[in-house]
Amino acid sequence: MSPHKTLEVKNLKKHFSLGKGKTLKAVDGVSFDIYKGETFGLVGESGCGKSTTGRTIMNLYNKTDGEVIYEGQSVHHLSEKEQFLLKRRMQMIFQDPYASLNPRSTVAEIISEPMEIHNLFSSNKERMARVYELLEEVGLNRDHANRYPHEFSGGQRQRIGIARALALDPDIIIADEPISALDVSVQAQVVNLLERLQDEKGLTYLFIAHDLSMVQHISDRIGVMYLGHMVELTSSEQLYDKPLHPYTKALLSAIPIPDPDIEDQREQVIIEGEIPSPIDPPSGCVFRTRCPMAMDVCAKKAPVWQEVEKEHYVACHLYNDEIVDPEEAKNQQHKMKVTIQ
Template sequence: MTARVLQINHLYKQFAVGKGSVLTAVNDVTFHVNKGETFGLVGESGCGKTTIGRTIMGLYDKTSGEVLYDGRDVHELDNKEQFQFYRTMQMIFQDPYASLNPRSTVKEIIAEPMEVHGMYTSKKKQLDRVIELLEEVGLNRGHAERYPHEFSGGQRQRIGIARALALDPDFIIADEPISALDVSVQAQVVNLLKKLQAEKGLTFLFIAHDLSMVKQISDRIGVMYLGNMVELTSSDSLYENPLHPYTQALLSAIPIPDPDIEDSRERIILDGELPSPVNPPSGCVFRTRCPFAMDICAEQKPAWKEVETDHYVACHLHDKAKA
């Protein structure tokens, strides 16, 4: 049986937004990530996927629920244990322009985590490791003394990846690492992550809004909508048999590079605007945009159920399945 390295149980994350109002960014989300796999987390901007990543890392405090890594809740660790935890789990941030210190050289950016954790007593060994990391991500020794503004977006993201690898982590949260990059560069970065995973046995939580790119790297995919997990299954199953109307709409928006197929297929256009997470719809949060909404959708929140083997969905269209 494959070991579960990360287990999220009934996670809630709320933010106070003034005048007594509360924004529920993550609403009762449960999933797990197996050791060595890539778990994709997808959905529109504002659906809560980045908040989940930051809460897992401890950058946000949880409101309730559990974030278990190797069986221990990361939000219950003391300072010493949390310090060690950050050697095990690292994060690649979305914006390669904002996530690198413009006043530091590439060498200093990558070496900083090593210095904080006291990995090397010798500056030469530390520099040798920095150069090794640069080469692993497709850069070279000549880039070490340069500053972030001297690089392209793709190169900056490679620097961010090298920094994330500096502490030899086992688990990496990649928070939309390709969204700010050109399409051709996106594929290069995804291929780099797959290569590093194969070489180092890494586990990834890959956060993105582009389902077509997520399929190329993910073993399983969870679909988020307005803070809720609405569907979860293997990558192949999600693309071959999407069960939730929201997932179906997302998949229909992916362009197909064949004019005959693209022109003849049905495109699902969702009506209305994304509701406010401060005042979400009653029952099913997707019902205001769902073409199949029923009366029960406004009255009851759909249960999270396994409709097929390892294929979970929260939708009243599948209420006959065993919850």
């Protein structure tokens, strides 16, 4: 029996008009599926479009093109009432736990607000009982309910944000870099909390981050984005054991290994130059201007999205026998041989 698809993202595009004929292509044709109960990691450098992807899926941004399908139904063609009900099923945790919380509201007011909007409880007493329950679930307690966001640490504020996301008992949570603003010592605590809640409640996560080591720990499958495009997608284990795309290899080689003997032997792949502007992206393959394995064809044609191995997808000419001779591809890959220990 094939796994159940909770979310399907098909050729999603989000372009921002800047005036004077200029367009910023933040997300430019991204496709992936998320299965029920899994954590799908979405990674890439800052500015690659991963957060915009998450916000467009949530309908915080209106899509330019493509489609997002939740439980078999397009989220873009729903009535106002259906959109309202959908928001109960899909919730978001934001990157900055302070900016996403109303500084003038108490913790109890922040967590109970979604319940009031959706009329989940008939009395304030019932809502407060649920608030106390949620605070306990995220590692806080009822004594925190009447305090304000500025009275908490960054990790505690993110726990409040998680409690708010859980208030409507959602099926899927989009976590937009939920740990990047936290101290390293707190990051693991928040990730462990998210994993525990997933086990207890059967949650599905889209986990957006730029820290590949943390994404490897929490994700079942990982998609790698670059300049608005998906360049590789496979299981977490396969991505780290056998990365295919040159960009993925470079990102993985930059992860420090806490063993000097292994770290000294490992080849570091350094990506030259700055990420191009999404206002004027390169022709052909968007990564070619920084790719140490770029060929002439990379400037002429955009690589096709293809399944190179079972459940391992990549957009790179090196793996298309119709475009590049296998022997030439092998020679190019030899230039960038990297061992991920």
